[in-house]
Amino acid sequence: MSNHTTIWENARIATMQTGTGPYGLIDDGFIVVAGEQIQDIGSANPVHPIAGDVDSRRIDCGGRLITPGLIDCHTHLVYGGNRASEFELRLTGTSYADIAAAGGGIQSTVQATRNEAEDVLFDAARERLQRMISQGITTVEIKSGYGLDTDTESKMLRIAQRLERDLPLCVHKTFLGAHALPPEYAGQPDNYIDHVCQHMLPAIASESLVDSVDAFCETIAFSNEQTRRVFTAASDLGLPVRLHADQLSDSGGASLAAEFAALSADHLEYTNAAGAKTLGAAGTVAVLLPGAFYYLGETTRPPVKAFREYGVDIAVATDMNPGSSPMESILLALNMACILFALTPEEALRGVTVAAARALGVLQDRGTLEPTKRADFAIWNAAEPAELCYPIGAPQPACVVKSGQVLTGHLS
């Protein structure tokens, strides 16, 4: 990276800093970027370039809106196959049980992910990620969980690591070995959890492929006790945890996540007020995933009012996955968070910036626009922040800047 100074000026800046009015808005604003960092941010006349810095330049943003680079803090975007046929079967009347019995559902994705070559999976994930970047994403979380054996889980996370190296964006790698029971362990969930804790997780963590550990705590997945064992193993390795919690039933997942001071508890449709209170007390971020809610035709909504009451930070993510949320668009997730969960546009935008950065443990570096943070931002063909939430899937960013460099787009 070069160390020249760039001044992005004539912009409306939603800094997303709290305590500075709605969206932390700065009118007629500028951002001074030095190398990969924000050096200064303010209103009206920007500082002059540092004397002697011959590389310094000014870029006129034409009055456009700037937000922090968006952060998608919950995705399963590395996978093989697709589930279009299953979708068609479901809608033409085949029961879920019959589809599962025929090897459909998550098991079909596990088989396809195991069978597919690493480069093929990489190329498909890279294409998805590029489309997501074009929507303003500069940081993404990617989970394993379609391998359910050491080799394939490791393959998925290596792909996540390669994506970070190949594309100029930040990738948070989450180990989700406890996503579903692999066919080899049918009827032996405890044995599988033993394997996850004693073999898979230590092996994969030793390759530095894990930033956090996730599990799916649900009647159709793993019990609270099994989840607890995974979390204990993660904690023993010094790894933070997060949890798929209370998506389809109130299983006390939120409280379990809070007990381990999880970075995030995700889904939470069935979380009760007591669970919300524990999240607030633990500082665990509630990650809402309206795509899965929409796609599964759910009607029970996460307790947004209780989250507000107990000061729980609310993030919003795509849950991009081939089964229950085949949706790449973070902008659509923003819209759905407003329409389906009645978040305000400001809450929704916090959900893909500040709160999402906290859910990934990177708020000191990203999530708001302020000096010393990484220069990750999106410049939108819009004037009002609410315009990012209101039209479905629009507007697009004119330009996405990552660590000070233009990732995609241009200002014309």
Next chain:
Amino acid sequence: MSNHTTIWENARIATMQTGTGPYGLIDDGFIVVAGEQIQDIGSANPVHPIAGDVDSRRIDCGGRLITPGLIDCHTHLVYGGNRASEFELRLTGTSYADIAAAGGGIQSTVQATRNEAEDVLFDAARERLQRMISQGITTVEIKSGYGLDTDTESKMLRIAQRLERDLPLCVHKTFLGAHALPPEYAGQPDNYIDHVCQHMLPAIASESLVDSVDAFCETIAFSNEQTRRVFTAASDLGLPVRLHADQLSDSGGASLAAEFAALSADHLEYTNAAGAKTLGAAGTVAVLLPGAFYYLGETTRPPVKAFREYGVDIAVATDMNPGSSPMESILLALNMACILFALTPEEALRGVTVAAARALGVLQDRGTLEPTKRADFAIWNAAEPAELCYPIGAPQPACVVKSGQVLTGHLS
């Protein structure tokens, strides 16, 4: 247009012809295009180019899926302003009544559309339409209805006409003077309907700016009797009609539309079985608009089973408009029709091809892929038709062909 022959080969073709199996699929198919028309379509070895036609060429579609060019048969895509602020007010607790009292709602769009210069409205609509074309649209319906005076209604329809001339796609122009009551006629809906029937419609029709006439029959808009007068005036001018019917209450709108042998009855969330039966008997197409259903948080669904039972053709459209369906994506409408209204993927795809063509009265020319029809088609980065419905807003077409010419994209 040149008259050379082009053979699009090595494709999976969803002809959408009925009686030929699901989607009218042809494997290993070809389409021979002569000028603007489909000359031949079939499987395996295409006919050889006509002897002496030195311009003939072959294009390898790489096994991709081809569908008819998609048809969005219900949009309000010419308008001024945007309603992002109103969206934010609603979600931060301001009541709809207070927003309306402050000049919000449809009246704010009417004011913005009246005040905006024709070229500015044209440019904004053109941008929207180009994004829609990139999703595979080759025919679109555009309604007036944000003018509510002769000058502005005429301005909107002139823009629709210019869009057709400027962009290589087909535009169906619908006069929707009876969309809402303009402020000049507050408290005098019958007088406004008189004005619509006796002055606006004849004046605008005389400029050849109208292909069909629409009205909004609803408790918050116009009564059945007022709608009947508009339809009678349209019929007197030889213009076909369509209707915004039964969206928010069962007002007998479907039956009214059927009584006038309307091309389509649109929305229909509250239509009862008897209403569905009248549509079937009249051959009126039911146009489902899941975007507005989603956006308004509705819970009553259109009677899809009754439509099937009574042989009602079901179309699907975006309802693109700045208030209740700020959604440009026909692919998202397809997905929503499946997820929210439980259409099968095949029904949904029929809804944006065959049935949409019938709703616009152009089925003899478009809507399926067969000889003598216009060569409008989209070539998708997909193999299965269900892939157009299953991932949200994806895949995109590799290439869109309109009247035999490549409109956007390329095959690589």
